[in-house]
Amino acid sequence: MEELVKVGMADLKAARHPSKLTTLGLGSCVGIALYDKTTKIIGLAHIMLPSSRIATVVTNRAKFADTAIVDLVDDMVNLGANRKYIIAKIAGGAQMFAFTPNSEIMRIGSRNIEATRLILAELKIPIASEDVGGNYGRTIAISSEDGMLMVKTIGSGIKYI
Amino acid sequence: MVALDFNTLNSFHLDVLREIGNIGAGNAATALAKILDKRVDMKVPQVRVMDFSEISDMLGGAETQVVGILLGVEGDISGNMMFILDLQSAQLLVNFLMGRPSKTDLDYDEITLSALKEIGNILAGSYLSALSNLTNLTIKSTVPGLAIDMAGAILSVPAIEFGKTSDFALYIENEFTDGLNSVIGNLFLIPDNDSCSRLLLALGVA
Numbered sequence: 001m002e003e004l005v006k007v008g009m010a011d012l013k014a015a016r017h018p019s020k021l022t023t024l025g026l027g028s029c030v031g032i033a034l035y036d037k038t039t040k041i042i043g044l045a046h047i048m049l050p051s052s053r054i055a056t057v058v059t060n061r062a063k064f065a066d067t068a069i070v071d072l073v074d075d076m077v078n079l080g081a082n083r084k085y086i087i088a089k090i091a092g093g094a095q096m097f098a099f100t101p102n103s104e105i106m107r108i109g110s111r112n113i114e115a116t117r118l119i120l121a122e123l124k125i126p127i128a129s130e131d132v133g134g135n136y137g138r139t140i141a142i143s144s145e146d147g148m149l150m151v152k153t154i155g156s157g158i159k160y161i
Numbered sequence: 162m163v164a165l166d167f168n169t170l171n172s173f174h175l176d177v178l179r180e181i182g183n184i185g186a187g188n189a190a191t192a193l194a195k196i197l198d199k200r201v202d203m204k205v206p207q208v209r210v211m212d213f214s215e216i217s218d219m220l221g222g223a224e225t226q227v228v229g230i231l232l233g234v235e236g237d238i239s240g241n242m243m244f245i246l247d248l249q250s251a252q253l254l255v256n257f258l259m260g261r262p263s264k265t266d267l268d269y270d271e272i273t274l275s276a277l278k279e280i281g282n283i284l285a286g287s288y289l290s291a292l293s294n295l296t297n298l299t300i301k302s303t304v305p306g307l308a309i310d311m312a313g314a315i316l317s318v319p320a321i322e323f324g325k326t327s328d329f330a331l332y333i334e335n336e337f338t339d340g341l342n343s344v345i346g347n348l349f350l351i352p353d354n355d356s357c358s359r360l361l362l363a364l365g366v367a
Contacts, residue, residue, distance in 0.1 A: 008212075008213065008214025008215075008217070009214055009216060009217055009313075009317060010213040010214065010324065010328070011213075011214055024217055024222075024223035024224055024311070024313050025217045025223030025224055025311040025312060025313020025316075025317065026313075026314060026317075027310075027311075027313070027314030027315065027317040027318055028317065028318060028321060029317055029321070048213065048317070048320070048321050048324040049321065049324050049325065054325055055325060055326070056326075059328055060328050063213070063324055063328070094314070096229075096308045096310065096314055096318050097229075097231050097306030097307070097308050097318065098306055098307075108321055135308070136310055136314070137310040137311035137313065137314025138311075138314070139224055152224075154226050154310055154311060
């Protein structure tokens, strides 16, 4: 039985086979799951904000889509992953509240999704599947066995993408 | 205004922030007791300066389904207020307001949702007016938004604002209980980074 390792908000982890990485209660944040099927190495990042350029000091690179994805790929390569075979599955980026005071907070989910897509494209990592947007929270888990991403919501239960 | 560095918050600062929670939530608890026509107790407020990874587990698990009511705070300070109820408490509160038997199942229709938002409005309003009187600052709340979903997903919304300037988030938490010691809900004041120092300054703490 592989161990289930938790990735927190503004956090990222890479792991060798056999393993399973999970992140709980994604709201407007985006979870980026990476998989290299040739080595079965997996990675998972839970980002809060689109770009590190808005920050004056970046002390936690896992917080931002741009820096987190680059670091996650590096961590996977360091474990032996093959950069050119890495694929991505993404989930999250919801708008949890229909009326929020500050329009910026309201749009943060979609901005996180946009930024994630952009960075993945720059790194030439294809997005194999995604479950993004909406107005509900998600828990996700990626397995090194087959690279399937489990997506769990309160409204519609569990599915694999 | 220099943003507050959470690393330099000392125990005196925390005491002052806790007192803010006491006064604000004391007023809110009184308002809630009037609505419910029964005693409402509150626990000693907690000032939580948290790493982002801790936030989602704050209310007994990131995946626990809760009702979250979010209001913006504006005026001389800015940030958010959030009232979180478990489903059972939401049911009790709404049924009480509607004059229905307490076990009546809630179908989260328009009326139920606006009743819940109104409760959030009243609590936030009374909290902030106490805070406003105390500090002489103008503080108002905006129209509430509501979500019924995973606690982690709901609590992360105000945290994102902190992410831009800091690696920590500050939540002033109050837990309300009824006379039988069952939890009614948790009320959070989440001032943004600048507002936290502004609040301390208004109270004469530099």
